[in-house]
Amino acid sequence: MNSVPTNPTSNAAAASGAAGAPATPAFSPLYQQIKALITQSLQSGEWKPGELIPSEVELANRFKVSQGTVRKAIDELAAENLVVRRQGKGTFVATHHEARAHFRFLRMVPDEGVPHYPENKIIDVRRVRAPADVARLIDLRSGDPVIFIKRVQSFDGVPTIVEELWLPGLIFKGLTAERLVEYKGPMYGLFESEFGTRMIRASEQIRAVGADEGAAQLLNIAPGAPLLCSERVSFTYGDKPVELRRGLYLTSHYHYQNELN
């Protein structure tokens, strides 16, 4: 990455390219460099989720650029949900410990009535070796240690979601079944608070399948009944995949809500 210039003109000078320099150096706009620096501070934990980051003026002084340039950098981070702006207060590191964040990744909403968060029942937690398909998806090697979690989520007492999670063992080393059972709220909140790993985006593949025996029993439905089947890979900073989640969703009274923009 380019270094941040100490005066406004040096970037332009660099961009013009001195004789003998590589043909196509990876130049980027100043505000992108600032954005990368701020992202680094987020990733390193210099500012933790929920905390206030330095003001625009302060960051502008620190990086020796104008406030407008810092502003543009933060604008993009806000658009990517990495930070949250609050007028008069400051800019905060985004966190999964907020109602507004809960339904960004959980898209199941009731056919009638207002969305609410499901209850959580942990079925199984194990330390195992990664199967080939799992390893490939979360950037590990076959046989690497992973944590396997199985759970059922219920809305108003009705079991609706069966999920299996695969997590890199190295990152989530201290994760215990007890902690998972006692924890209320989104698992991403737990990951962020206790393992310093914040999920920032996810990629999901959705299919329809017939319920297998196991799922049918857990969801209290007939085997073969149609279920939504989701395979999701979640990414943390640097587009690093750190979770594979396979879910079966009963869509009799809830549905997957998606906005196409």
Next chain:
Amino acid sequence: MNSVPTNPTSNAAAASGAAGAPATPAFSPLYQQIKALITQSLQSGEWKPGELIPSEVELANRFKVSQGTVRKAIDELAAENLVVRRQGKGTFVATHHEARAHFRFLRMVPDEGVPHYPENKIIDVRRVRAPADVARLIDLRSGDPVIFIKRVQSFDGVPTIVEELWLPGLIFKGLTAERLVEYKGPMYGLFESEFGTRMIRASEQIRAVGADEGAAQLLNIAPGAPLLCSERVSFTYGDKPVELRRGLYLTSHYHYQNELN
């Protein structure tokens, strides 16, 4: 809406609120007003899909504001996919007649290989009266004239999608079966070119269901086989709903791809 002030200070003056004025007038930032004016020109067809809109400098002169303010307005329109910026060329009205737009609304992609657009087979086209549930969703009254379209879409010759579309009869008056059959490419392209109605966003509800007799026959599968079931309402300018689309998707070799950001 507020009128655009002819000098930079008048908006601030208005925002401070004269004595005796309503308590909470609906003031909005200048750039939002400019954005609304540009959107109006898009909606009215002053600039048609694919066309170049006036340059930032020209718009700034027209509206008597600075280029920066126009820029911020256009930035938001670009973020909402209403226009497309191209450096050195200008800003263009977005259109569905582009490869890049095709997969914004069609989320079915192959499990392996690169996404491509399906072939289209029109099964039925009728002018009917809107059932209550359809009318409610696209902002009509029960019994209002609607156009009903049924079609099957195939990837590589394999029928994969059965869709039923409901369109307000008033807006799509001249729509004929012949035109639909001969038209290649996304239907949204046809709607935009020939009916001046451009879809700008959609809201989708997804479920898993068992195939009914009709769908099973069209998709060449067994009745009861699991299918993705989507109900989508599409909106044009002003958040006006103008299409209801109900689809059944066979997800044996294709899946619904979704990015959670």
Next chain:
DNA sequence: AAGTGGTCTAGACCACTTT
């Protein structure tokens, strides 16, 4: 060379929150 969008700066003032 001229025109377009893209970046960067500097300074002013506003709206909101806290002290």
Next chain:
DNA sequence: AAGTGGTCTAGACCACTTC
């Protein structure tokens, strides 16, 4: 009153496209 993000301006220069 002081500090924060939000808006708006004016001017400079850059990168890209077209003539």
